[in-house]
Amino acid sequence: MDSNPQQLRDPANAAIDDLLHQVAAGDRGAFEQLYRTTASRLLGTCLRVLPDRLEAEDVLQEVFVTAWNKASQFDAQRSGGMTWLASIARHRAIDRLRGTPAAAVHAPIEFAETTADPAPAPSAAAEADAERTRLDECLQRLEPKRRTLINSAFFDGSTYEELARRCGSPLGSVKSWIRRGLLQLRTCLES
Protein backbone atom coordinates (compact mmCIF):
# COMPACT_ATOMS: atom_id res chain seq x y z
CA MET A 1 0.00 0.00 0.00
CA ASP A 2 1.19 3.47 -0.59
CA SER A 3 0.87 6.33 1.85
CA ASN A 4 -2.06 8.04 0.24
CA PRO A 5 -3.36 10.78 2.53
CA GLN A 6 -6.89 9.63 1.75
CA GLN A 7 -6.29 6.70 4.07
CA LEU A 8 -6.41 9.15 6.93
CA ARG A 9 -9.88 10.36 6.03
CA ASP A 10 -11.69 8.71 8.87
CA PRO A 11 -14.61 10.69 10.37
CA ALA A 12 -12.45 12.54 12.91
CA ASN A 13 -10.00 13.65 10.27
CA ALA A 14 -12.74 14.61 7.86
CA ALA A 15 -14.23 16.81 10.60
CA ILE A 16 -10.90 18.57 11.01
CA ASP A 17 -10.59 19.05 7.25
CA ASP A 18 -14.08 20.58 7.20
CA LEU A 19 -13.25 22.91 10.08
CA LEU A 20 -10.14 24.09 8.24
CA HIS A 21 -12.22 24.88 5.18
CA GLN A 22 -14.62 26.91 7.33
CA VAL A 23 -11.67 28.68 8.95
CA ALA A 24 -10.35 29.52 5.49
CA ALA A 25 -13.68 31.26 4.89
CA GLY A 26 -13.16 33.34 8.04
CA ASP A 27 -15.43 31.41 10.43
CA ARG A 28 -14.24 32.29 13.93
CA GLY A 29 -16.58 29.78 15.57
CA ALA A 30 -15.04 27.00 13.48
CA PHE A 31 -11.60 28.25 14.47
CA GLU A 32 -12.47 28.01 18.17
CA GLN A 33 -13.85 24.52 17.57
CA LEU A 34 -10.66 23.60 15.73
CA TYR A 35 -8.70 24.79 18.75
CA ARG A 36 -10.85 22.77 21.18
CA THR A 37 -10.51 19.68 19.00
CA THR A 38 -6.79 19.74 18.20
CA ALA A 39 -4.90 21.95 20.71
CA SER A 40 -4.06 19.18 23.19
CA ARG A 41 -2.62 16.94 20.49
CA LEU A 42 -0.70 19.81 18.92
CA LEU A 43 0.72 20.80 22.31
CA GLY A 44 1.81 17.16 22.67
CA THR A 45 3.53 17.49 19.30
CA CYS A 46 5.34 20.66 20.40
CA LEU A 47 6.34 19.20 23.78
CA ARG A 48 7.95 16.18 22.20
CA VAL A 49 10.75 18.24 20.69
CA LEU A 50 10.47 21.24 23.04
CA PRO A 51 10.07 19.96 26.60
CA ASP A 52 9.81 23.44 28.12
CA ARG A 53 6.09 23.91 28.75
CA LEU A 54 6.04 27.72 28.47
CA GLU A 55 8.03 27.69 25.25
CA ALA A 56 5.82 24.93 23.85
CA GLU A 57 2.64 26.85 24.69
CA ASP A 58 4.06 29.96 23.07
CA VAL A 59 4.80 27.93 19.93
CA LEU A 60 1.24 26.56 20.09
CA GLN A 61 -0.05 30.14 19.86
CA GLU A 62 2.06 30.71 16.75
CA VAL A 63 0.70 27.49 15.26
CA PHE A 64 -2.91 28.63 15.60
CA VAL A 65 -2.19 32.14 14.37
CA THR A 66 -0.52 30.52 11.35
CA ALA A 67 -3.45 28.14 10.90
CA TRP A 68 -5.87 31.09 10.84
CA ASN A 69 -3.76 33.04 8.37
CA LYS A 70 -2.87 30.13 6.10
CA ALA A 71 -5.98 27.93 6.25
CA SER A 72 -6.74 28.88 2.65
CA GLN A 73 -3.51 27.12 1.63
CA PHE A 74 -4.68 23.85 3.15
CA ASP A 75 -5.40 21.33 0.39
CA ALA A 76 -7.24 18.21 1.53
CA GLN A 77 -6.12 16.41 -1.63
CA ARG A 78 -2.48 16.75 -0.66
CA SER A 79 -2.63 16.27 3.09
CA GLY A 80 -4.99 15.47 5.92
CA GLY A 81 -5.91 18.45 8.07
CA MET A 82 -4.40 16.96 11.20
CA THR A 83 -1.17 16.16 9.35
CA TRP A 84 -1.09 19.72 8.01
CA LEU A 85 -1.55 21.19 11.49
CA ALA A 86 0.83 18.79 13.22
CA SER A 87 3.53 19.50 10.60
CA ILE A 88 3.23 23.22 11.29
CA ALA A 89 3.47 22.54 15.02
CA ARG A 90 6.45 20.25 14.72
CA HIS A 91 8.42 22.60 12.46
CA ARG A 92 7.66 25.65 14.61
CA ALA A 93 8.80 23.71 17.67
CA ILE A 94 12.02 22.61 15.95
CA ASP A 95 12.69 26.19 14.83
CA ARG A 96 12.22 27.38 18.42
CA LEU A 97 14.47 24.57 19.65
CA ARG A 98 17.22 25.71 17.25
CA GLY A 99 16.95 29.20 18.72
CA THR A 100 17.49 27.91 22.25
CA PRO A 101 20.18 25.24 22.01
CA ALA A 102 20.06 24.31 25.69
CA ALA A 103 16.29 23.86 25.65
CA ALA A 104 16.40 20.11 25.31
CA VAL A 105 19.16 17.86 26.48
CA HIS A 106 18.76 14.29 25.38
CA ALA A 107 20.25 11.11 26.66
CA PRO A 108 23.15 9.43 24.86
CA ILE A 109 22.19 7.04 22.09
CA GLU A 110 23.35 3.49 22.44
CA PHE A 111 23.17 1.22 19.46
CA ALA A 112 21.65 -2.13 20.30
CA GLU A 113 23.81 -5.07 19.24
CA THR A 114 20.73 -7.10 18.51
CA THR A 115 17.98 -6.17 16.13
CA ALA A 116 15.59 -5.27 18.90
CA ASP A 117 12.09 -4.54 17.72
CA PRO A 118 11.20 -0.87 18.14
CA ALA A 119 7.71 -1.39 16.73
CA PRO A 120 4.72 -0.52 18.92
CA ALA A 121 3.50 -2.99 21.50
CA PRO A 122 1.01 -5.51 20.09
CA SER A 123 -1.99 -3.71 21.58
CA ALA A 124 -0.98 -0.45 19.95
CA ALA A 125 -0.11 -2.22 16.71
CA ALA A 126 -3.59 -3.70 16.61
CA GLU A 127 -5.06 -0.21 16.51
CA ALA A 128 -2.50 1.03 14.05
CA ASP A 129 -3.69 1.95 10.60
CA ALA A 130 -2.17 0.46 7.49
CA GLU A 131 0.07 3.43 6.86
CA ARG A 132 1.62 3.34 10.29
CA THR A 133 2.30 -0.33 9.98
CA ARG A 134 3.97 0.21 6.64
CA LEU A 135 6.33 2.92 7.97
CA ASP A 136 7.25 0.80 10.97
CA GLU A 137 7.73 -2.26 8.77
CA CYS A 138 10.04 -0.33 6.48
CA LEU A 139 11.97 1.02 9.46
CA GLN A 140 12.36 -2.55 10.69
CA ARG A 141 14.17 -3.46 7.50
CA LEU A 142 16.90 -0.92 8.09
CA GLU A 143 20.22 -1.78 9.58
CA PRO A 144 20.01 -1.14 13.39
CA LYS A 145 22.17 2.01 13.50
CA ARG A 146 20.15 3.66 10.75
CA ARG A 147 16.90 2.64 12.38
CA THR A 148 17.91 3.95 15.81
CA LEU A 149 19.24 7.25 14.46
CA ILE A 150 16.23 7.97 12.26
CA ASN A 151 13.91 7.22 15.13
CA SER A 152 15.86 9.46 17.55
CA ALA A 153 16.14 12.23 14.98
CA PHE A 154 12.41 12.31 14.36
CA PHE A 155 11.23 12.07 17.94
CA ASP A 156 13.80 14.41 19.50
CA GLY A 157 14.33 16.89 16.65
CA SER A 158 18.11 16.60 17.09
CA THR A 159 20.53 17.92 14.47
CA TYR A 160 23.15 15.73 12.78
CA GLU A 161 25.72 17.30 15.08
CA GLU A 162 23.74 16.52 18.23
CA LEU A 163 23.11 12.96 17.09
CA ALA A 164 26.82 12.45 16.42
CA ARG A 165 27.62 13.73 19.90
CA ARG A 166 24.94 11.60 21.51
CA CYS A 167 26.06 8.37 19.88
CA GLY A 168 29.77 9.13 19.91
CA SER A 169 30.19 8.43 16.20
CA PRO A 170 31.82 10.66 13.57
CA LEU A 171 29.53 13.26 12.03
CA GLY A 172 30.21 11.95 8.51
CA SER A 173 29.15 8.44 9.49
CA VAL A 174 25.98 9.66 11.15
CA LYS A 175 25.01 11.69 8.08
CA SER A 176 25.76 8.73 5.85
CA TRP A 177 23.73 6.27 7.96
CA ILE A 178 20.73 8.57 8.11
CA ARG A 179 20.78 9.54 4.43
CA ARG A 180 21.08 5.94 3.31
CA GLY A 181 18.32 5.00 5.73
CA LEU A 182 16.05 7.74 4.35
CA LEU A 183 16.59 6.59 0.78
CA GLN A 184 15.86 3.00 1.81
CA LEU A 185 12.71 4.11 3.59
CA ARG A 186 11.53 5.95 0.51
CA THR A 187 12.13 2.92 -1.70
CA CYS A 188 10.41 0.62 0.77
CA LEU A 189 7.37 2.89 1.17
CA GLU A 190 7.01 3.18 -2.59
CA SER A 191 7.32 -0.54 -3.25
Added chain:
Amino acid sequence: MNATVNPSDQDPVEPTDDDLRAAEYVLGVLDAAQRREVQQRIDTDATLARRVDEWEQRFAPWLHRVSPVEPSALVWPRITQRLGWRTAAAKPTLRDNAAFWRRTAALATAAALAAIAFGLSRPQPQAPNVAAEEAAARPVTVLVRDNGAAAWIARVDAANGKVLMVPVPSALDGSGRVNELWIIPVGGAPHSLGFLSNDKAHTIAVPAELRNAVAAGAIFAVTLEDQSGIPHAAPSSPIVAKGSIQAI
Protein backbone atom coordinates in the same frame (compact mmCIF):
# COMPACT_ATOMS: atom_id res chain seq x y z
CA MET B 1 18.78 -10.30 10.77
CA ASN B 2 17.41 -8.18 7.98
CA ALA B 3 18.45 -8.80 4.42
CA THR B 4 19.12 -5.19 3.59
CA VAL B 5 22.07 -4.56 1.32
CA ASN B 6 24.48 -2.58 3.40
CA PRO B 7 26.82 -0.39 1.33
CA SER B 8 29.90 0.78 3.13
CA ASP B 9 29.00 3.26 5.81
CA GLN B 10 32.15 5.14 4.91
CA ASP B 11 30.86 6.15 1.49
CA PRO B 12 29.87 9.76 1.67
CA VAL B 13 26.27 10.39 0.69
CA GLU B 14 25.84 13.96 -0.36
CA PRO B 15 22.38 15.45 -0.54
CA THR B 16 22.75 15.89 -4.26
CA ASP B 17 19.08 15.83 -4.88
CA ASP B 18 16.37 17.98 -3.42
CA ASP B 19 14.38 14.97 -2.35
CA LEU B 20 17.01 14.02 0.20
CA ARG B 21 17.11 17.63 1.41
CA ALA B 22 13.33 17.55 1.81
CA ALA B 23 13.64 14.30 3.78
CA GLU B 24 16.29 15.81 6.08
CA TYR B 25 14.09 18.84 6.64
CA VAL B 26 11.08 16.74 7.59
CA LEU B 27 13.16 14.38 9.74
CA GLY B 28 14.41 17.43 11.64
CA VAL B 29 18.20 16.98 11.40
CA LEU B 30 19.06 20.31 9.72
CA ASP B 31 20.50 23.22 11.67
CA ALA B 32 18.85 26.64 11.90
CA ALA B 33 20.47 28.12 8.79
CA GLN B 34 19.77 25.06 6.65
CA ARG B 35 16.16 25.02 7.83
CA ARG B 36 15.69 28.68 6.91
CA GLU B 37 17.10 27.99 3.48
CA VAL B 38 14.65 25.13 2.88
CA GLN B 39 11.73 27.17 4.24
CA GLN B 40 12.51 30.10 1.97
CA ARG B 41 12.79 27.82 -1.03
CA ILE B 42 9.47 26.10 -0.25
CA ASP B 43 7.73 29.43 -0.83
CA THR B 44 9.08 29.76 -4.36
CA ASP B 45 9.90 26.23 -5.50
CA ALA B 46 6.74 24.18 -6.06
CA THR B 47 8.70 20.98 -6.71
CA LEU B 48 10.56 21.20 -3.43
CA ALA B 49 7.29 22.07 -1.64
CA ARG B 50 5.70 18.94 -3.09
CA ARG B 51 8.66 16.80 -2.02
CA VAL B 52 8.43 18.14 1.51
CA ASP B 53 4.68 17.36 1.49
CA GLU B 54 5.42 13.82 0.36
CA TRP B 55 7.91 13.27 3.18
CA GLU B 56 5.44 14.73 5.67
CA GLN B 57 2.99 12.09 4.47
CA ARG B 58 5.59 9.34 4.75
CA PHE B 59 6.33 10.26 8.36
CA ALA B 60 2.71 11.16 9.22
CA PRO B 61 2.15 7.98 11.27
CA TRP B 62 4.92 9.05 13.65
CA LEU B 63 3.74 12.66 13.57
CA HIS B 64 0.42 11.56 15.03
CA ARG B 65 1.95 9.36 17.69
CA VAL B 66 1.79 11.84 20.55
CA SER B 67 0.33 12.01 24.02
CA PRO B 68 -2.15 14.91 24.16
CA VAL B 69 -1.43 17.60 26.77
CA GLU B 70 -4.12 20.10 27.67
CA PRO B 71 -2.86 23.70 27.14
CA SER B 72 -3.24 26.22 29.94
CA ALA B 73 -6.30 28.46 29.88
CA LEU B 74 -4.13 31.43 28.87
CA VAL B 75 -3.32 30.11 25.41
CA TRP B 76 -6.66 30.65 23.68
CA PRO B 77 -7.13 34.29 24.81
CA ARG B 78 -3.57 35.05 23.74
CA ILE B 79 -4.29 33.62 20.29
CA THR B 80 -7.41 35.75 19.85
CA GLN B 81 -5.50 38.80 21.05
CA ARG B 82 -2.72 38.17 18.58
CA LEU B 83 -5.31 37.93 15.85
CA GLY B 84 -6.69 41.29 16.94
CA TRP B 85 -10.10 39.93 17.83
CA ARG B 86 -12.09 41.28 20.72
CA THR B 87 -10.68 39.76 23.85
CA ALA B 88 -12.57 38.95 27.03
CA ALA B 89 -15.87 40.23 25.68
CA ALA B 90 -15.72 38.06 22.58
CA LYS B 91 -15.85 34.72 24.31
CA PRO B 92 -19.34 34.85 25.89
CA THR B 93 -20.71 35.93 22.52
CA LEU B 94 -19.23 32.86 20.91
CA ARG B 95 -20.40 30.62 23.69
CA ASP B 96 -23.95 32.01 23.49
CA ASN B 97 -24.12 31.17 19.85
CA ALA B 98 -26.39 28.14 19.40
CA ALA B 99 -24.45 27.06 16.33
CA PHE B 100 -21.33 26.77 18.44
CA TRP B 101 -23.00 24.34 20.80
CA ARG B 102 -24.53 22.29 18.00
CA ARG B 103 -21.11 22.00 16.44
CA THR B 104 -19.62 21.03 19.77
CA ALA B 105 -22.11 18.18 20.17
CA ALA B 106 -21.54 16.98 16.61
CA LEU B 107 -17.81 16.96 17.10
CA ALA B 108 -17.74 15.19 20.43
CA THR B 109 -17.84 11.86 18.62
CA ALA B 110 -15.21 12.97 16.17
CA ALA B 111 -12.95 14.02 19.02
CA ALA B 112 -13.35 10.64 20.68
CA LEU B 113 -12.40 8.91 17.44
CA ALA B 114 -9.47 11.23 17.03
CA ALA B 115 -8.24 10.29 20.48
CA ILE B 116 -8.18 6.68 19.39
CA ALA B 117 -6.50 7.51 16.11
CA PHE B 118 -3.83 9.73 17.57
CA GLY B 119 -3.53 8.83 21.22
CA LEU B 120 -1.04 6.08 20.69
CA SER B 121 2.27 6.31 22.40
CA ARG B 122 5.55 6.51 20.54
CA PRO B 123 7.23 3.26 19.66
CA GLN B 124 10.33 3.70 21.77
CA PRO B 125 9.23 5.59 24.84
CA GLN B 126 12.26 7.38 26.16
CA ALA B 127 12.65 8.27 29.78
CA PRO B 128 13.99 11.81 29.13
CA ASN B 129 10.47 12.95 28.24
CA VAL B 130 9.30 12.96 31.82
CA ALA B 131 12.70 13.79 33.26
CA ALA B 132 13.17 16.76 30.96
CA GLU B 133 9.75 18.15 31.80
CA GLU B 134 10.43 17.80 35.49
CA ALA B 135 13.77 19.54 35.14
CA ALA B 136 12.14 22.36 33.20
CA ALA B 137 9.34 22.85 35.72
CA ARG B 138 9.99 26.14 37.50
CA PRO B 139 7.86 28.64 39.39
CA VAL B 140 6.56 31.61 37.45
CA THR B 141 5.97 35.20 38.45
CA VAL B 142 2.87 36.91 37.11
CA LEU B 143 3.23 40.63 36.36
CA VAL B 144 -0.15 42.32 36.74
CA ARG B 145 -1.45 45.74 35.76
CA ASP B 146 -3.13 48.14 38.20
CA ASN B 147 -6.52 46.80 37.14
CA GLY B 148 -5.44 43.30 38.16
CA ALA B 149 -5.09 41.97 34.61
CA ALA B 150 -2.15 39.63 33.97
CA ALA B 151 0.28 41.30 31.57
CA TRP B 152 3.37 39.06 31.53
CA ILE B 153 4.54 35.80 32.99
CA ALA B 154 8.20 35.64 33.99
CA ARG B 155 10.07 32.39 34.39
CA VAL B 156 13.54 32.71 35.90
CA ASP B 157 16.29 30.33 34.86
CA ALA B 158 18.77 31.22 37.59
CA ALA B 159 21.36 28.63 36.58
CA ASN B 160 21.77 30.22 33.17
CA GLY B 161 21.05 33.81 34.15
CA LYS B 162 18.00 34.10 31.92
CA VAL B 163 14.41 35.19 32.28
CA LEU B 164 11.74 34.02 29.85
CA MET B 165 9.04 36.69 29.51
CA VAL B 166 5.69 35.64 28.04
CA PRO B 167 3.24 38.48 27.41
CA VAL B 168 -0.51 38.54 27.29
CA PRO B 169 -0.33 40.53 24.06
CA SER B 170 -1.42 44.14 24.41
CA ALA B 171 -1.27 47.36 22.45
CA LEU B 172 1.32 49.99 23.29
CA ASP B 173 -0.02 53.39 24.32
CA GLY B 174 0.68 55.08 21.00
CA SER B 175 3.23 57.44 22.46
CA GLY B 176 6.05 55.67 20.66
CA ARG B 177 7.52 54.46 23.91
CA VAL B 178 8.33 50.79 24.55
CA ASN B 179 8.32 48.50 27.56
CA GLU B 180 11.42 48.32 29.71
CA LEU B 181 11.78 45.61 32.33
CA TRP B 182 13.26 46.38 35.75
CA ILE B 183 14.36 44.26 38.65
CA ILE B 184 13.89 45.88 42.05
CA PRO B 185 15.83 43.99 44.72
CA VAL B 186 14.55 43.95 48.28
CA GLY B 187 15.30 47.41 49.69
CA GLY B 188 17.15 48.42 46.52
CA ALA B 189 16.75 50.68 43.50
CA PRO B 190 15.43 49.46 40.11
CA HIS B 191 17.96 48.09 37.63
CA SER B 192 17.08 47.79 33.96
CA LEU B 193 16.92 44.36 32.35
CA GLY B 194 16.31 45.95 28.96
CA PHE B 195 13.61 45.92 26.29
CA LEU B 196 10.45 43.89 26.84
CA SER B 197 8.08 42.95 24.01
CA ASN B 198 4.36 43.55 24.50
CA ASP B 199 3.31 40.79 22.12
CA LYS B 200 6.08 38.22 21.74
CA ALA B 201 7.65 35.83 24.23
CA HIS B 202 11.39 36.19 24.49
CA THR B 203 14.30 35.39 26.75
CA ILE B 204 16.20 38.16 28.51
CA ALA B 205 19.81 37.59 29.51
CA VAL B 206 20.44 38.94 32.98
CA PRO B 207 23.74 40.86 33.21
CA ALA B 208 26.18 39.06 35.50
CA GLU B 209 26.17 41.86 38.05
CA LEU B 210 22.39 41.65 38.42
CA ARG B 211 22.02 37.91 38.75
CA ASN B 212 21.99 38.02 42.53
CA ALA B 213 19.29 40.68 42.39
CA VAL B 214 16.91 38.34 40.57
CA ALA B 215 15.88 36.40 43.67
CA ALA B 216 12.81 35.58 45.73
CA GLY B 217 11.38 38.77 47.24
CA ALA B 218 12.58 41.01 44.44
CA ILE B 219 10.07 42.67 42.12
CA PHE B 220 9.82 42.65 38.34
CA ALA B 221 8.40 45.96 37.11
CA VAL B 222 7.64 47.36 33.67
CA THR B 223 7.61 51.01 32.60
CA LEU B 224 7.14 52.73 29.25
CA GLU B 225 10.37 54.38 28.13
CA ASP B 226 11.99 55.86 25.06
CA GLN B 227 13.52 53.10 22.96
CA SER B 228 16.78 54.99 22.65
CA GLY B 229 19.03 54.64 25.63
CA ILE B 230 17.74 51.26 26.81
CA PRO B 231 18.91 50.06 29.28
CA HIS B 232 18.26 53.28 31.16
CA ALA B 233 19.87 54.06 34.51
CA ALA B 234 16.49 54.66 36.12
CA PRO B 235 12.82 54.59 35.13
CA SER B 236 11.25 57.89 34.05
CA SER B 237 7.58 56.93 34.12
CA PRO B 238 5.07 55.11 36.33
CA ILE B 239 5.05 51.34 36.61
CA VAL B 240 2.52 49.75 34.21
CA ALA B 241 2.80 46.21 35.56
CA LYS B 242 4.65 44.45 38.33
CA GLY B 243 5.02 41.16 40.14
CA SER B 244 6.88 39.93 43.18
CA ILE B 245 9.10 36.87 42.76
CA GLN B 246 7.82 34.27 45.19
CA ALA B 247 10.26 31.52 44.37
CA ILE B 248 12.90 30.70 41.80
